[in-house]
Amino acid sequence: MSxxxxxxxxxxxxxxxxxxxxxxxxxHSKRKTATATSFWEASRVFGDDALTHVGKAPDKVPMFYKHMLGWNFTSEADVAVGGDWWKSFALGDKFYKFNLGYGAERGAPTFKLSDLNEAEGEEVLASIIFFAKQMAEESAEGKPVRDLVVTVPSDATLRQRQAIVAAGEIAGCRVLSLVHETSAFAVQRAVDVTPDKGVSEVYLFYNAGSRKTEVSLVRFESRIAGMVAGKLAPVLTVLGSAVDYALGGHFLDILIAENRLKAFQEKYPKLASGVEKDPRALRKLLTQAQKTKAILSSNKVAPFIVESLFQDQDFQSTINRAEFEKISEGIFSRLTAPVEKALKDANLTMKDVNHVEVVGGAWRVPKVQEMLSEYFKKEGSSELPLGQHLNGEEAAAMGGALMAANFSSSFRVKKIFFSDITAHEYAVQVTALDGSWEKNLTTLYPVGTPLGGKKKLSFSLEEDFMVKLFEDGVLMSEYSVTGLKELLDGKWKEYNMTGPPKITASVPLEMSGIIEVKQPLVTIEELYWVNVTKEKPNKTANATSNKTANTTDDAKGDEAKVEGDEAKIEGDEAKAEGDEAEGEESKEAETATENATENATEDDAEPEVTWKQKKKKHEKKLTVTRMDYNPKPLTEARIKELKKKMEDQAEKEAEVGALAGLKNELEAAIYGSRDKLEKDEIIKVSTEPQREEVTKLCNELEEQDWTGLKKTDYENQLKTLQDLLGPLEERALEYEARADLPDTVKEALDAVKQMQAHIAKNMSWVNSSKTEAAEKKTDELKEWWSKKKKQQKELPLSEAPAYTKVDVLEKLSKLKKEWQKIMKLKKPKEVKPKKGKASNATSADDFAKAEEPAVPGTVEEVEKELAELREKKIAAVENEDFDAAHVLKQREQALVKQLAKLKEDGEAAEKPDSSEKPEL
Structure with a gap:
């Protein structure tokens, strides 16, 4: 999910x-959900349902805090009202009242949700993601949803990104990627836009949201994609972005609410001091302000009406668009600032922009559209309309999912090549563990570097060291790398090294914008000697020159072989890793020496042994330990702890929900039981003591204290009530059902009697044993029915009936099926006697067993018999005597062959012999 x-x-x-x-x-069947979680009750409430608790307990419903995660605050004074946290929050403490704590260990604020629950900011955000996961799994028909993509602002810091990843993991998800919000809009736009080959266009995306405004410049190009000739895929490159956290639609809501609050105080001065301290009244004002702003987007005047705003005092007023724009001048004056900053970062001007797309919700304010249109018309090379091709509410979520699908091989979607950039500078510095020395600060990723980079540090050292990671010049983390000194003083001490150890470490900048030091590795090169045996030439005086020459050539060939083997050994040893090959000589060299010795003659001199220098590489992974500076991210252990806490909480909430359902069911059963006891049909089939027993149990259940009851307690109480009332309901139903049962039985027996008469009159072929069995069952049913009617007549209505309608109907159904089965028996087929030469055969079987007559010898006889046989075959088919028809068909085939043969012989007899000479 995205x-x-x-x-x-x-x-x-x-x-x-x-x-x-x-x-x-x-x-609520809505496509967007309020980013709010209420911790006011024992079970969490999410979305729109959580907003109803803001007026009752605003400090239990954290909202609009997401961008505050990962900020650095140094003391409790920073999170107190009026401190740095509230200044950065920028929405004020009038309409949002949080009870904040300070986690000194991490240097991060916490939410005091109750006396026993002080939650981390990531934990609160994880509740939102958990709720989103539940929604997605319900939409996926119960299938688990584990992978997650989340949108973040383009300028999100490392700590903010780490906080969102931690929140996703606490909620039980695997965060595949973090996606820049406005970049996700651009990806969704690329679904419908692919520039022509060689065309390059710049899009400006103006994302005016509720809490912030973000502007991104993206270059749209195209390239060949796939194996289909001429098929193009869009190529998107983010050029620059800017974010303003003091510009958003919700700031306008607050301005309207504060303006109307002041009007109320002026109109009712006695209530002035109390209304601004009442959370319920403030929440009503803010809710109505949001509605009024929406009305002013399409009307010049909008009502502002709040019923029972404070102490049962209603408030009615109006606000016009001009008044609204006047109080919002400070917000509107900032509209173009993020555009200019983004252009500056991208090293572009408005004349370079080809298209403008507006997304988000705040751009719908008429004044926003007016000011942006004027600015783009004035600054652009041509008039640039405000494009509205995207759904500003949903396109970011869709685009984020598409980005993840493009990176995955599990989905087939339109290929989109995308490159985003970082808004921060990341640098590293290598220092001693004790700080006695340090190397130069190295900038690995300047501002504007594409995300997804993979850079490595490479240097030489002979002691353990530390790598410091800086974000925009601020120290974020220290990575202590150990194990090098231990190797040099221990296992590698006796090695003859060619130089100091070489250290490499990977520092990737992931597509999510998260950076860390990984995989530190140390490599050394060892020099060592090996002995190589070479064969000398034969020095025997009696050897001829030719023999000497041959011997010399052979020796040279052997030496070349040995040298070739030595090169091969050296190459293999150069590739060897670890310490397993230390001190071992080459097997190939030994084999070559043995072969040279075996080939030597008795007159050869002793082989010459020489020494050869070789090199070998040794690599070892080093141990890395990270230490973070405030604000510290959550550790892996803490994330696991909070994840377990959330799972336990979700399990308890599910149990509470089940208990609430059972409680409602029991309450409905109690009220329903009282109503049923007053019905005439229940009174007829029950006694006064029976009804009093049910009433007494209902009163006991209603008056008892349900606090602390478990699920099984509710189930047992519900079953007890159903066991008492159930028999009364069943008797009432049977009493009504039995009213027409005698007629039903009579009609069924009459139908059986008619079938019995029809069989006796028209189906003489039916075996008597079958009808006798059915007649016996009919008599048994009549006897059972007579007995049950008599028993029921003697029983009072307040006792269990002697029979049920279901029992009677089941017996009648079985009896009818028995007679219907007999009715379906077919009459045996009559066998007609065989005529002609096969007259002795009286049936198909007899015909088949009878000796087949010989075929006639003349054409006339064959044709005559063939005509008679075909008539018989047609008659057999009409009588459905297919066996006889098959036998006749075989005879027909024999006659046809005989007829063809006779005709062929006749034609041959009439034809003259071509060998005789014709008469002249």
Whole structure:
């Protein structure tokens, strides 16, 4: 699933194999859900349901805090009202009142949700993701959803990204990637836009959200993709981005709410001091402000009406668009600032922009559209309309899912080549563990570097060291690398090294924007000597020159072989890793020496032994330990702890939900039982003590204390009530059902009697044993029915009936099926006697057993018999005597062959002999 994690609302997109990409609906059948979780009750409440608790307990419903994760705060004073946290929050403490704590160990704020629950910011955010996961799994028909893509602002810091990844893991998801929000809009636009080959266009995406405004410049190009000739795929390159956290639609809501609050205080001065301290009244004002802003987008005047705002005092007023724009001038003046910053970062001007797309929700304000249109018209090379090709509410969630699908081989979607950039500079510095020395600061990834880079550090050292990671010049983490000194003083001490150890470490900048030091590796090169045996030439004086020459050539050939083997050994040893090959000599060299010795003659001199220098590489992984600086991210152990806590909480909430369902069912059963006891049909089939017993149990259940009851307690109580009332309901139903049962039995027996008469009159071929068995069952049913009617007549209505309608209907059905089975018996087929030469055969079997007559010898006889036989075959088929028809068909085939043969012989007899000479 992909989550467009907005400050006010979040949207969820679900990607499944074989199913189109879809937006997930919440429990209210809405496509967007409020980014809110209420911790006011024992069980968490999410989305729109959580907003109803804001007026009752605003500190139990954290909202609009997401971008505050990962910020650095140094003390409790920072999170107190009026401190740095609230200044950065920027929405004020009037409409949002959080009870914040300070985690000194991490240097991060916490939410005090209760006396016993002080939650990490990541833990609160994980509740939102957990709820989104539940929505996605419900939409996926119960199938588990584990993989997650989340949108983040383009300028999100390393700590903010780590916090969101941790929140996803706490919620039980595997975070595949973090996607820049406005970049996701660009990817969704690329679904419908692929520039022509060689064309390059720049799109400006203006994303005006609830809490922030983000602008991104993206270059759209195309390239050949796949094996199909001429098929193009879009290529997207982010050129620059800018974010303004003081510009958003919700700031306008707050301005309207504060303006109307001031109007109420002026109108009712006695209530002025109390209304601004009442959370319920403030929440009503803010909710109505959001509605009024939406009305002003299409009307010049909008009502502002709040019933029972404070102390049962209603408030009615109006606000016009001009007044709204006047109080919002400070917000509107910032509209173009992020555009200019993004252009500057991308080293572009508005004249380079070809298209503008507006997304988000705040751009719908008429003044926003007016000011942006004027700016783009003035600054651009030509008039640039505000493009509205994307669904500003959902396109980011859809685009994020498409980006993940493009990286996966499990989905087949339109290929989109995409490259995003980092808004921060990342540098590293290698230092001593004790700080006694340090190397120069190295910038690995400047601002604007494409994400997904893989760079390595490479240097020489002879002691353990530390790698410091900086983000925009601020120290984020220290990676202590150990194990090198131990190797040099121990296992590698006796090695004759060619130089100091070489250290390499990978520092990738992932597509999610997360960076860390990985895989530190040390490599040394060892020099060592091996002895090589060479064969000398034969020095015998009696050897001829030719023999000497041959011997010399052979020796040279052997030496070449040895040298070739030595080269092979050296190459193999150069590739060897680890310490397993230390001190071992080459097997190939030994084999070559043995072969040279065996080939030597008795007159040869002793072989010459020489020494050869060789090199060998040794590699070892080093141990790395990370230490983070404030604000510290959650550790792996802490994430596992919080994940277990959330799983336990979810299990308890599920049990609470089940208990609530059983409680409601029991309450409904109690009220329903009282109503049923007053019905006439129940009174007829029950006694007063029986009804009093049910009433007494209902009163006991209603008056008892249900606190602390378990699921089994509710189930047992519900079963006890059903066991008392159930027999009364069954008797009432049977009493009504038995009213027409005698007529039903009479009609069924009459039908059986008619079938019996029909069989006796018209189906003489039916075996008497079958009818006798059916007649016996009929008599048994009549006797059973008579007995049961008599028993029921003697029983009072308040006792269990002697029979049920279901029993009677089942017996009648079985009896009718028995007679219907007899009715379906078919009359045996009559066998007609055989005529002609096969007259002795009286049936198909007799015909088949009879000796087959010989075929006639003349054409006339064959044709005559063939005509008679075909008539018989047609008659056999009409009488459905297919066996006889088959036998006749075989005779017909024999006659046809005989007829053809006779005609062929006749034609041959009439034809003259071609060998005789014709008469002249």
């Amino acid at each position: 989550i467009d994690l907005g400050h006010e609302f979040f949207k969820v997109a679900l990607m499944r194999q074989g199913v189109p990409l879809e937006i997930v609906l919440n429990g």
